[in-house]
Amino acid sequence: MASAQNESDEERDSQELRIVLLGASEAGKSPTANSILGREAFKESRTRESEKQTGRVEDRNISIIDTPGFFNTQLTDEEMKNEMMKSMYLCYPGPHVFLLVINLETFREEQRNLVEQIQETFGEEALLFTMVLFIGREKVSRREFNQIIASEETQKILNYFEGRFNVINSKSECDSSQIIKLLKNIDEMVKNNGGQNYSNEIYLKNQRKLREHKERIKQEEKRLKQEKERMKHEQVRKIHMEVKKIQEDSDTWKQKGGINQKGDITMRSKEERIKDDNERKKDNVSKKKTRYLRENEAAVQENLRRQMESRREKERWRWKLEREMTPENPSRPADLRIMILGKSDVGKTATANTILSRNAFRAEAQSDTLTCEKQDAVVSGRNISIIDTPGWLDAPWYKHFQDELKRDIDKCLEMSAPGPHVFLLVIRLNGIYTEEEKNTVKWIQTNFGEDAVRHTFVVFTHVDLLKDESLDQYIRKSPDLQLLMDSCGGRFHSFNNQHRNNQNQATELLEKIEQMIKDNGGEHYANEKSRKKKQEEMRHDNIHEDTKKNLHDLTRETDELLTLMMGFEMSEMALRLSQVREMAHNNLSKQGKWQTIHDFIPNMSETFLWFCMLRELAEVMH
Ligand SMILES: Nc1nc2c(ncn2[C@@H]2O[C@H](COP(=O)(O)OP(=O)(O)O)[C@@H](O)[C@H]2O)c(=O)[nH]1
Ligand SMILES: [Mg+2]
Incomplete structure (x- = not known):
């Protein structure tokens, strides 16, 4: 039973002809819709909302969706867009034909670009389903009518629709033969379109494209604005730097006593000279130390370099962790x-x-x-x-x-x-x-x-x-x-x-x-997706915590050992240990699987104990 019912529904649906009326506001779409349906279905005042009416014409079901019409001064762009979207909803699953209603009586004044409006609202594809419907034929003479049809503007419009057009009188003068002819021409067009209708999917696809396009423009504008801001800041920064430099130059110049007191440097106080002397001495000691280290202890140098690097790495790691946790981080979700x-x-x-x-x-x-x-x-x-x-x-x-x-x-x-x-x-x-x-x-x-x-x-x-x-x-x-x-x-x-x-x-x-x-x-x-993501993140967080702890242990233990070894001037050993530590550190940072320090250096504690004993021994021997 149910399937028989469905079948008959389907049959009826397949026979239904869905028409959407487009055109300039007040072109006369509502009276035209009434002419087609043969009754006063639509109110004939300026339409503000898309509306659907159905009827039986020539023994078939016809749905007509009347729209507010383009260039409607009473509606905002947003309202207009919504009404057009509503017309598609009312016409589900999509119109067989868009009738572009053009009033012959007002055609001369109506020079606005209707085709562009259709393209913008419904996309390029809609043109395949559009047909021009000239109305008010009886209001113009035959000569005038021929002039309009042959005119460049009309030809330009018709070219978009492969020349498809129909002509009917105003409602009061319209006879059924004109409507029959119109329906026949629509059928012809539908047949040429392989029985297809303009689908709501096409509409949504176009809307999406339009939105994405707008979004892209917005993003680009934002980017340009940011770039401008950045350049402005950069300029201000440069000016500040220049001002600072001038200030510094001027201070130096003043310190030197100014141009008039050039050569009067001997006036500096005794304390200042002592201070300078001390500085020089300190400098000499440091130079000597550096030379000594360079000449005698290249390995110690290398060792120190590695220690520095390891410290820097530690800093980088800490900074990374902190950055992930600070409120300034824009990716941090709100509380x-x-x-x-x-x-x-x-x-x-x-x-x-x-x-x-x-x-x-x-x-x-x-x-x-x-x-x-x-x-x-x-x-x-x-x-x-x-x-x-x-x-x-x-x-x-x-x-x-x-x-x-x-x-x-x-x-x-x-x-x-x-x-x-x-x-x-x-x-x-x-x-x-x-x-x-x-x-x-x-x-x-x-x-x-x-x-x-x-x-x-x-x-x-x-x-x-x-x-x-x-x-x-x-x-x-x-x-x-x-x-x-x-x-x-x-x-x-x-x-x-x-x-x-x-x-x-x-x-x-x-x-x-x-x-x-x-x-x-x-x-x-x-939702399901984010729940899974969260579980994954929690797993990752645990790993992260382990890593942090391991790194901390590693650094502490090796630091102690290094200090101890340096105390014994066992730089070669220290160097080896710092290499081991670096390797372990790198592995810990890079690996997906985390291990404890003891997995890397299994005998770390033993080594440490061994050196403690050595140190005690050294102290006893002293
Ligand atoms: N009197 C009164 N008007 C309200 C109140 N809340 C909203 N409105 C009005 O209701 C209309 C619709 O509000 P809007 O926030 O745009 O609704 P939305 O479409 O749900 O976002 C606006 O004219 C508001 O000024 C309220 O608590 N009291
Ligand atoms: Mg709102």
């Missing part, structure tokens, strides 16, 4: 990482800004963007990172564009690496508690895994709009809300984002979150 989730327009961004106590994220109430954003700050003495996310929970396209959603979620998780401590689930009080919100817990589990709920914390916004009710009363009133709260361990907090100055609400929230983290044993959320 508290918060990811904000929720429907669009519930106050996610406002909440993030309230926590940070500044407009760190884009101005609120802007249409929901499609990417995550991260901001770092120190709040109430805590080093925190906040990741603001798009309205994943309700924006309809995410349901259909699952791959894209997964990619975005992964990207956000990367931003909060090694994983957020808390998912702040923002819910708007006084709003409509929608189906999407009722399914929130399931959504979180599906997209972040079962474990994520343990890290979820509810924040109610718009608490200022609760009139005579308390928050408790409000929650008690809604069984669905209670259920959601129970699933999230009853953890919640309320926010009035209108009172950003009231930092108590943020401090209290952070305290509650900390309690939750404590209850979670201090753990942050980690």
